[in-house]
Amino acid sequence: MSTTSLSSTQDAAGPPASVLRSDYDLPIVARRHPWRWVGVGVVLVLLAMFVNGLVTNPGWDWPTFFQFFTTKTIFSALWVTVQLTIYGTVLGFALGAVIATMRLSSSPFLQVVAWGYIWAFRSIPLIVQLLFWFNIAYLYQELSLGIPFGPEFVHFSTNNLFGPLGAAVLGLALHQAAYAAEIIRGGIISVDAGQTEAAAALGIPKVRQFFRIVLPQAMRSILPNGANEVISLFKGTSIVSVMAIPELFYQVQVIYGRNSRVVPLLMVATVWYIVLTTLLSIAQRYVERYFNRGTTR
Amino acid sequence: MIDIRGVHKSFGELEVLKGIDLVVEAGTVTVILGPSGSGKSTLLRSINHLEKVDRGLIRIDGELIGYRRRGDKLYELREREILHQRSQVGFVFQNFNLFGHLTALQNVVEAPVSAQRRKRSEVETLARELLERVGVGDKADVYPRQLSGGQQQRVAIARALALRPKVLLFDEPTSALDPELVGEVLDVIKELARDGSTMVVVTHEIGFAREVADTVVFMDDGRIVESGPPHEVLDNPAQERTRAFISKVL
Numbered sequence: 001m002s003t004t005s006l007s008s009t010q011d012a013a014g015p016p017a018s019v020l021r022s023d024y025d026l027p028i029v030a031r032r033h034p035w036r037w038v039g040v041g042v043v044l045v046l047l048a049m050f051v052n053g054l055v056t057n058p059g060w061d062w063p064t065f066f067q068f069f070t071t072k073t074i075f076s077a078l079w080v081t082v083q084l085t086i087y088g089t090v091l092g093f094a095l096g097a098v099i100a101t102m103r104l105s106s107s108p109f110l111q112v113v114a115w116g117y118i119w120a121f122r123s124i125p126l127i128v129q130l131l132f133w134f135n136i137a138y139l140y141q142e143l144s145l146g147i148p149f150g151p152e153f154v155h156f157s158t159n160n161l162f163g164p165l166g167a168a169v170l171g172l173a174l175h176q177a178a179y180a181a182e183i184i185r186g187g188i189i190s191v192d193a194g195q196t197e198a199a200a201a202l203g204i205p206k207v208r209q210f211f212r213i214v215l216p217q218a219m220r221s222i223l224p225n226g227a228n229e230v231i232s233l234f235k236g237t238s239i240v241s242v243m244a245i246p247e248l249f250y251q252v253q254v255i256y257g258r259n260s261r262v263v264p265l266l267m268v269a270t271v272w273y274i275v276l277t278t279l280l281s282i283a284q285r286y287v288e289r290y291f292n293r294g295t296t297r
Numbered sequence: 298m299i300d301i302r303g304v305h306k307s308f309g310e311l312e313v314l315k316g317i318d319l320v321v322e323a324g325t326v327t328v329i330l331g332p333s334g335s336g337k338s339t340l341l342r343s344i345n346h347l348e349k350v351d352r353g354l355i356r357i358d359g360e361l362i363g364y365r366r367r368g369d370k371l372y373e374l375r376e377r378e379i380l381h382q383r384s385q386v387g388f389v390f391q392n393f394n395l396f397g398h399l400t401a402l403q404n405v406v407e408a409p410v411s412a413q414r415r416k417r418s419e420v421e422t423l424a425r426e427l428l429e430r431v432g433v434g435d436k437a438d439v440y441p442r443q444l445s446g447g448q449q450q451r452v453a454i455a456r457a458l459a460l461r462p463k464v465l466l467f468d469e470p471t472s473a474l475d476p477e478l479v480g481e482v483l484d485v486i487k488e489l490a491r492d493g494s495t496m497v498v499v500t501h502e503i504g505f506a507r508e509v510a511d512t513v514v515f516m517d518d519g520r521i522v523e524s525g526p527p528h529e530v531l532d533n534p535a536q537e538r539t540r541a542f543i544s545k546v547l
Contacts, residue, residue, distance in 0.1 A: 205380060217398050
């Protein structure tokens, strides 16, 4: 009641219709956002202060930075880091895919085994697990193939079988697999059940249902999280320095241990981590674009 | 063609099918009507073994679906055997369930190649013909989301036809469509009926049932209340329950 009377008074108070322009060509004034410009200003000032500090503060010691940034030692250390990332990712996600399928299978046995794996490897801090693998020879001096509790056929010395690098890859991959499994499982259950049902109704073989129908669509939600994991693994390889493996962070520590130029050498590592993470992010963009096909109008 | 005997099915406590007997002759169209929750969709899905029945037998062309009889016991078939049986039955879903990451053509080509191991080049030619036949020939390379609901459902019908199925099952094929798109999908199904395909259609479209069905089956509360030619069941129902339903729907 009150609204109608209000609008009628407004109508009465407004100018006569003839004064207004035709309804079709009234100009539109976009809303203004003054606070955005204030925000931009504040950020620009802070950024300028930071850059100024980078240039003028002698503590950054840029000559030392450039002296080491592209040396052979750093490059070979970087290569070790990249290798750890590649092996950790490939093995971790391969094993993770198996565990995810086990958790989603209809077999209660496989479900429990997969759940137990994820439980165990998410519970143990990576650094603790790595130190265990590094010291595995203390527990088992040799490994052998044979019949359980029966005769043995082949013997390996544990230390020969995995060197420090092998132990590191193993630790990273096993750790990564637990997280990868959950990410892959999350992606798979995000695919509408109707897709599997349609595939089943068409008689498409089970394995093909998974790889041709479900997985490509699951990739859409696996990828952002997966890329997160790869990037965090890439930086996480620095934890391997506790095992004296000459990856990027360990090598940088060795160098600043000798010349005590801590900050510029940490910057060497930082910049390389940033550069490679940037490359990974760009790669992620393109891979995601591929798997997004068919999702936009 | 389809022979359903004494089929029972429960979901937990809830008994959805309480003993269904139904015979569908080759080359005929059977339309199943009934209120929601009456078990129509469950019955249709069990013909394809998408639902396992608790009791009773379903045969297509004399072949037991989902089980193998040895002595007087039924042994559940292996996944692979069930999938093979399904590839002989076309199923069209209410929500189309087209594969979103595949184009219309790829949707149609997928199953004949991977489930029936037919040659891709031949299947592609057939697929284009089928898409043409259901009226979306120009949409072969388009992804499902770029199609209207009616177009998607017609692609889904082409996908089911590509398997050269013995039987076609439709689970409320027009229920998810805007009213003005219902006609184009029903026209395709009518066309198939004229060509003599054996079909079972669950639907709410009484007009369609009257025009196309050879047999109308009315289901309520997990049972078949009555069945017969459309002019009997729709115009002159013997059962009070059927009459009440039809008067409400019309």
